[in-house]
Amino acid sequence: MFNTVTIVGVGLISGSFSLALKERALVKKVIGVSRTEASAQKAIELGLIDEALPLEEAVKQADLIYVAIPVDATIGVMQQVMDMVTDKQIVADAGSTKHALCAAMDVHPMRRRFVATHPMWGTEYSGPEAAVRNAFVGRSCVICEKEKSDAAAVATIEEVYRQLGMHLVYMDADSHDMHTAYISHISHITSFALANTVLEKEKEEDTIFELAGGGFESTVRLAKSNPAMWVPIFKQNREHVLDVLNEHISQLRKFKACLEKENYTYLQELIEQANTIKRILK
Amino acid sequence: MFNTVTIVGVGLISGSFSLALKERALVKKVIGVSRTEASAQKAIELGLIDEALPLEEAVKQADLIYVAIPVDATIGVMQQVMDMVTDKQIVADAGSTKHALCAAMDVHPMRRRFVATHPMWGTEYSGPEAAVRNAFVGRSCVICEKEKSDAAAVATIEEVYRQLGMHLVYMDADSHDMHTAYISHISHITSFALANTVLEKEKEEDTIFELAGGGFESTVRLAKSNPAMWVPIFKQNREHVLDVLNEHISQLRKFKACLEKENYTYLQELIEQANTIKRILK
Numbered sequence: 001m002f003n004t005v006t007i008v009g010v011g012l013i014s015g016s017f018s019l020a021l022k023e024r025a026l027v028k029k030v031i032g033v034s035r036t037e038a039s040a041q042k043a044i045e046l047g048l049i050d051e052a053l054p055l056e057e058a059v060k061q062a063d064l065i066y067v068a069i070p071v072d073a074t075i076g077v078m079q080q081v082m083d084m085v086t087d088k089q090i091v092a093d094a095g096s097t098k099h100a101l102c103a104a105m106d107v108h109p110m111r112r113r114f115v116a117t118h119p120m121w122g123t124e125y126s127g128p129e130a131a132v133r134n135a136f137v138g139r140s141c142v143i144c145e146k147e148k149s150d151a152a153a154v155a156t157i158e159e160v161y162r163q164l165g166m167h168l169v170y171m172d173a174d175s176h177d178m179h180t181a182y183i184s185h186i187s188h189i190t191s192f193a194l195a196n197t198v199l200e201k202e203k204e205e206d207t208i209f210e211l212a213g214g215g216f217e218s219t220v221r222l223a224k225s226n227p228a229m230w231v232p233i234f235k236q237n238r239e240h241v242l243d244v245l246n247e248h249i250s251q252l253r254k255f256k257a258c259l260e261k262e263n264y265t266y267l268q269e270l271i272e273q274a275n276t277i278k279r280i281l282k
Numbered sequence: 283m284f285n286t287v288t289i290v291g292v293g294l295i296s297g298s299f300s301l302a303l304k305e306r307a308l309v310k311k312v313i314g315v316s317r318t319e320a321s322a323q324k325a326i327e328l329g330l331i332d333e334a335l336p337l338e339e340a341v342k343q344a345d346l347i348y349v350a351i352p353v354d355a356t357i358g359v360m361q362q363v364m365d366m367v368t369d370k371q372i373v374a375d376a377g378s379t380k381h382a383l384c385a386a387m388d389v390h391p392m393r394r395r396f397v398a399t400h401p402m403w404g405t406e407y408s409g410p411e412a413a414v415r416n417a418f419v420g421r422s423c424v425i426c427e428k429e430k431s432d433a434a435a436v437a438t439i440e441e442v443y444r445q446l447g448m449h450l451v452y453m454d455a456d457s458h459d460m461h462t463a464y465i466s467h468i469s470h471i472t473s474f475a476l477a478n479t480v481l482e483k484e485k486e487e488d489t490i491f492e493l494a495g496g497g498f499e500s501t502v503r504l505a506k507s508n509p510a511m512w513v514p515i516f517k518q519n520r521e522h523v524l525d526v527l528n529e530h531i532s533q534l535r536k537f538k539a540c541l542e543k544e545n546y547t548y549l550q551e552l553i554e555q556a557n558t559i560k561r562i563l564k
Contacts, residue, residue: 120495140492169492182484183493187501190476192556193533194469199559200533201526202464208562210422210451211465213402217563218500219469224560227553231546242541244483249538251475251482252531259524264513271509274474277481278506280490281499 001026001160006062008033008055008077009069010043012122013094015131017066018048020164023133031058043128059084064156068094072232075104082108090153092117096180096229097236098144098173106148115157116144118176119166120184124224137165142180144173181240186248188222188230189241195223283308283442288344290315290337290359291351292325294404295376297413299348300330302446305415313340325410341366346438350376354514357386364390372435374399378462378511379518380426380455388430397439398426400458401448402466406506419447424462426455463522468530470504470512471523477505 005021007014010032021027032049034040040052055077059065065081067074074095081091082105092115095101105114121139123130141161146154158168171179198220202208234241258267287303289296292314303309314331316322322334337359341347347363349356356377363373364387374397377383387396403421405412423443428436440450453461480502484490516523540549 120493122495122497124497139495142493167492179484179486179489179493182480183490183498184495186479187476187498189534189537190472191501192553193530193537194472195556195559196533196536196552197468197526197530198464199555201529202461204461205562207461208465210449211402211424211461212563213404213421213466215404215406215504216465216469218503219473220559220563221500222497223556225553225557227550227557230553231550234541234549235544235546238541238544242538244479245534245538245541247483248475248479249531249534251478252471252527252534254478255471255475256524256527256531259516259520259527262517262520264517267516268509268513270478271474271507271512273481274477274505275507275509277477277502280487281494281502 001156002028002063004029004031004062005064005066006031006033006058007049008058008065008067008081010034010039010048010052010128011068012126012130013119014066014068015043015046015048015128016133016135017068017094017119017164019131019133020136021160022047024163026160026163031061033058039128046128046131048128048131055080056084059089063089065089065091066094067091070229070232071095071097071101071236074101078105078114079108082110082114085110085113087113089113090115090156092157094119096184096233098142098176100236102145102148102173111148112150113153115146115149115153116173117157117161118142118144118180119161121166124222126226126229136161139166140169141166142169142171142176144171144176146170177237178240181237181244185233185237185241186244188225189234189245190248191220191222192225195220283438284310284345286311286313286344287346287348288313288315288340289331290340290347290349290363292316292321292330292334292410293350294408294412295401296348296350297325297328297330297410298415298417299350299376299401299446301413301415302418303442304329306445308442308445313343315340321410328410328413330410330413337362338366341371345371347371347373348376349373352511352514353377353379353383353518357383360387360396361390364392364396367392367395369395371395372397372438374439376401378466378515380424380458382518384427384430384455393430394432395435397428397431397435398455399439399443400424400426400462401443403448406504408508408511418443421448422451423448424451424453424458426453426458428452459519460522463519463526467515467519467523468526470507471516471527472530473502473504474507477502
């Protein structure tokens with residue numbers, strides 16, 4: 001499908017993307033662009049990239065430029081990439097927020113070579129060592145504002161994600177940011193705050209280590225996530241995140257009120273309501 | 283090890299306990315006591331028990347009586363069991379709260395035949411169909427107030443849990459309830475409240491279904507848990523749960539304040555602090 005793909009950022013998403021392309025023989029050569037020499041070296045060692053190059057040279061050689069870096073750096077890098085890109089190349093990003101980036105790209109003369117995407121897959125780890133095989137499979141990928149991209153570029157990107165085993169969902173950038181605040185971003189805040197709660201209350205760390213069962217590990221797993229990735233997401237998606245965070249605090253207050261007032265009938269109802277999430281999850 | 287074990291309750295914990303004993307040839311016969319004929323039948327079909335009997339008959343025949351039912355029912359059932367039990371029998375429970383039960387047992391003349399245990403394993407499912415093989419392995423089991431039990435009875439129970447692959451932790455009942463509030467019970471409230479938050483905000487259920495990634499599923503998994511089990515736990519452990527829930531709400535308010543005031547330096551610090559949970563988890 002591609003001769004050369006350039007990944008900008010050599011981390012969890014771009015690294016796993018590269019491995020997936022290579023496994024399916026969808027690319028001959030992957031070039032990596034990294035801020036640090038150490039990450040570039042690591043990415044070569046791990047077989048994520050064949051070569052590391054500076055941005056300008058890496059963009060020049062690529063059929064597809066795939067940008068997967070913290071969202072606060074994305075817009076600046078994308079401006080540089082888009083200024084260099086030709087009609088023969090496709091640019092895509094994998095960011096967790098879409099509104100600010102799409103708004104910035106709207107005014108770029110090469111906008112139609114850009115496809116805004118968000119593969120809804122990740123782990124709590126980051127960096128080249130976090131890249132894994134068989135990522136993305138069975139998950140959704142959101143494509144935003146496809147009507148602003150060339151149809152052929154969109155078709156290529158759609159085909160790549162389909163080959164990776166993803167199913168495609170289409171949204172405008174605003175809707176994307178709202179829905180991901182509800183379904184992904186709030187889970188991270190919950191998990192960060194739960195970790196801080198337990199660290200604050202449970203002064204005996206050995207006890208956490210000994211007693212932590214599958215339930216605790218499951219709810220607190222995302223608390224290991226990298227602030228370099230998440231602070232910029234919360235910043236760019238501030239309003240939607242605040243909106244759902246307020247709702248979450250008010251839901252927790254209902255549990256608190258039930259316990260304070262010993263209203264176990266209502267507590268039962270709250271839990272039964274929560275149980276209905278069963279029918280929605282896969 | 284045992285000729286006959288009676289499990290009171292035929293659900294997730296007792297059923298998995300029975301399967302584990304049978305797999306390791308630690309028991310010849312397992313009798314089940316169930317409130318409903320349907321559960322008893324299901325438990326026989328699934329091979330969890332060999333026979334279902336009324337409580338009195340089931341206790342009479344058993345070397346070990348293992349009580350694993352919702353904690354609001356435990357004390358009453360345990361009184362009945364303990365009134366019947368002889369010096370040749372051992373009684374153990376698997377409940378998630380220990381203070382109320384241990385206090386009730388303190389005054390029983392047969393107290394020394396009772397061993398208070400809490401295997402820190404479970405899933406979000408319940409009933410006989412929820413029982414699984416290879417449960418308990420690698421997890422902790424808390425034994426409370428072992429000095430109040432006959433040494434030989436404790437030694438037998440310790441050996442059973444060790445054979446099941448668990449490692450043992452010792453606590454008084456109060457400490458147990460405090461630590462489980464911090465490490466297990468709050469995770470469930472977080473997850474119930476997160477489910478209700480998402481159900482409240484995300485009116486498009488198809489979108490939840492489509493976008494829910496591993497992170498959301500992980501944090502919301504416990505929200506599927508059974509209210510019949512959890513309302514009584516929260517009720518019995520009300521003070522400790524309220525204490526940690528207050529802390530959790532105040533931790534979430536810190537995230538809220540950071541976003542409202544756009545204090546991203548402090549937001550970064552909060553996340554870095556949460557990240558330290560890494561070094562404590564296995």
